[in-house]
Amino acid sequence: MTAGIRVGRERGDSLLGAVRPGISAGALNVTRHGLGTGDREPIELPCKHVQLRPIDGDLKARRGR
Numbered sequence: 001m002t003a004g005i006r007v008g009r010e011r012g013d014s015l016l017g018a019v020r021p022g023i024s025a026g027a028l029n030v031t032r033h034g035l036g037t038g039d040r041e042p043i044e045l046p047c048k049h050v051q052l053r054p055i056d057g058d059l060k061a062r063r064g065r
Contacts, residue, residue, distance in 0.1 A: 001026030004043060020047040 004025030008018025024046045 001029070016052055019052060020050040023050050 001022040004022035005015075005018045008021045009015070011018075013021075021043055024043045027046070028042055
């Protein structure tokens with residue numbers, strides 16, 4: 001995950017934007033034997049499906065129910 005975030009930041013993504021490839025890389029990493037064995041394409045494909053939302057926003061919504 002950390003390497004994915006680093007790559008996103010070096011590409012010029014915002015911190016939140018860089019979290020997407022970080023999450024994808026972390027998810028892919030648990031399906032592989034050994035660290036850092038994922039290729040770029042399988043990491044970048046799920047990035048568009050990663051949804052980010054503030055935790056405090058969720059908590060406020062839950063309290064309002």
